[in-house]
Amino acid sequence: MHLVQICFVVALMMGISGVFCAPQATKRPEISEDALEMALSDKRYLMRQLKCALGEAPCDPVGRRLKSLAPLVLRGSCPQCTPMEMRQIQKVLAHVQRNFPNEWSKVINQYAG
Numbered sequence: 001m002h003l004v005q006i007c008f009v010v011a012l013m014m015g016i017s018g019v020f021c022a023p024q025a026t027k028r029p030e031i032s033e034d035a036l037e038m039a040l041s042d043k044r045y046l047m048r049q050l051k052c053a054l055g056e057a058p059c060d061p062v063g064r065r066l067k068s069l070a071p072l073v074l075r076g077s078c079p080q081c082t083p084m085e086m087r088q089i090q091k092v093l094a095h096v097q098r099n100f101p102n103e104w105s106k107v108i109n110q111y112a113g
Helices: 002-011 033-040 043-053 061-074 083-099 101-112
Strands: none
Touching (some): 033 043, 043 061, 061 101, 083 101
16 A cells, blocks of 8 residues: 555645655655556545645645645646656646546645645
């Protein structure tokens, strides 16, 4: 389950996952497309992280990191991210927009405003 949590942060904001916006000097593990798909298919986990990001539920360590990175990621700012990481972040953001439109709207209002 730890890999799933990392994958979510990767993108989500997403995440998402502290994996993507860590300093470049820190070696980050690559997240496979399969692991990312597995994370995106766990609706309960995604909702828990979204509710955390919105301040509607308690946060686990992944959620706390997500909350701190959300403003940067939503503005498209992740200078330390690799092209693959940026594609994965975009994939997660698109997934959240499509599958959790109410929560996505709240996230945008809270963090991008």
